[in-house]
Amino acid sequence: VSREPNGPAERSMRDATFEARLENLAAMRRFVEEACRSAGMDASACSELKLAVDEACTNIIEHGYRDGAGPIAVTCESDGERMRVVIRDRGAAFDPGSVPAADVTSGWEDRPVGGLGWHLIRQSVDEIDYEREPSGGNRLTLVKRSRPWRSE
Amino acid sequence: MEIRVEQRAQVTVIAVAGSVDGATAPALVASFRERVGEGCIRIVGDFSGVDYTSSAGLRALLETAKEARQRGGDLRLSAVQPDVRRVLDLAGFTHILKVFADTDEAVASYSAARS
Numbered sequence: 001v002s003r004e005p006n007g008p009a010e011r012s013m014r015d016a017t018f019e020a021r022l023e024n025l026a027a028m029r030r031f032v033e034e035a036c037r038s039a040g041m042d043a044s045a046c047s048e049l050k051l052a053v054d055e056a057c058t059n060i061i062e063h064g065y066r067d068g069a070g071p072i073a074v075t076c077e078s079d080g081e082r083m084r085v086v087i088r089d090r091g092a093a094f095d096p097g098s099v100p101a102a103d104v105t106s107g108w109e110d111r112p113v114g115g116l117g118w119h120l121i122r123q124s125v126d127e128i129d130y131e132r133e134p135s136g137g138n139r140l141t142l143v144k145r146s147r148p149w150r151s152e
Numbered sequence: 153m154e155i156r157v158e159q160r161a162q163v164t165v166i167a168v169a170g171s172v173d174g175a176t177a178p179a180l181v182a183s184f185r186e187r188v189g190e191g192c193i194r195i196v197g198d199f200s201g202v203d204y205t206s207s208a209g210l211r212a213l214l215e216t217a218k219e220a221r222q223r224g225g226d227l228r229l230s231a232v233q234p235d236v237r238r239v240l241d242l243a244g245f246t247h248i249l250k251v252f253a254d255t256d257e258a259v260a261s262y263s264a265a266r267s
Contacts, residue, residue, distance in 0.1 A: 022175035029171075029204070047204075047235045054206045058174040104244030108221065113214050116207040116243050123242045 012039050015075040020061045020089065028057050028074060032085065035076035041083055041146040048124040049083060049144040055117040056087055056140055064091025064138065080146075082126075087140045094138060096121075096130050154201075155183045163259045164192040169201030172209030180209065184216035184227070193225025196258040200231035209236075210243050217249060226250070230258035 014035045018024045029050045036046035057072055064070075075086040102119035103112055122128065127143035153170035164187050172180060187195060197213070217227040228250045232240065240246050252258035 022173070025173045025175055025206075026171060029173075044235075047238075050204075051206060051239065054173060058206065058208065061174070102243075104242075105247070108214070108217060108248040111214060111248060113218070114207070114211050116210055120207055120239065120242055 011079055013075065013077045014038075015073065017071050017073045018057075020057075020065045020070050020072050020091070022058070022061055024072075025054055025057060025061075028072070029054055031074060032076060035078065036083060039076075039078035039080065039083060039146075041078070041144075045083075045144055045146050049085065049142070052121045052124040052142050052144070053085055053087065055121050056142065059094070059117055060087070060089045060091055060138070064089050064094060066092070082146065083144045085142045085144075087142070088133075088137055090137045093132050094130075095132075096128060096140070153179065155180065157183070157187065159192075160259050163194045163196055163262050165196045165198055165255060165259065167198035167201065167255075171204040172202060172212070173204070173206045174208040177206075177208035177212045181212045181215060184212065185219070188216065188219050188223065188225075193220045193223045194262045195220055195225065195227045196252075196255060197227060197229045198231060198255045198258075199229055199233065199236060200255070202236055203233060205236050205239055207239075207243070210239065210245060213245065213249065226262075228252060228258045228261060230255040 016031050018028055032050045032053050033046060036049060060072055070090050073088040077084045096118055099118040102116050125142045125144050129141040131139045133139050153172060153176040156167040158165045166183060168180060213227065220227050230252045231254055232251055252261060
């Protein structure tokens, strides 16, 4: 597959709503993968974006909807260069800016178990934006740039 | 996700296949914990069939490595695929877990230089 350097950007948009259950994480990853594939995104960027979406949705399921279930709406929008994933839920308010940095350097004895989800999200996408919606939901936007195509 | 357990002399090989995420990691933790509880503390996690892990899988690995090491054993990994390797690297796990290119090598590492 090749793309002309100055060719028109391929625009595409898909959305889906999932019930906030851990069993649906695989379906959420598949949804993101299909969106990436149809947008022509490279495989490693797609893997990284899938991980970030999985971690964000896991947090929503385990913390946002701690006291019950609810919907998670996912929108994938590509302009041919970047994939923008918007994740909306109606769970408890949560600001990713408040998450402390993860410990990724201590020895095994002192390394805490867990707390790596947001670290992986930050390492896997290019932009993160969070908004508490006036109507009471959370809106998290993750943006991933596709890497340039190589000629070989 | 599928888990297959095989005993090779002193070493327990736990071969995992599929995706490890928040939904499947509890079964992995339970399988690791069961072995360690039985005294199988020299474990190799054969990850050749694992195409994906989230932080839920990392949690399972660190928890198991701690339990095994506190009893004088270890959890070592083999045949980790590139996407999974990347997650281990990002989390700084390649500094605290031994990762081998293949399972035979990981099994053999337990009989070489036992400290």
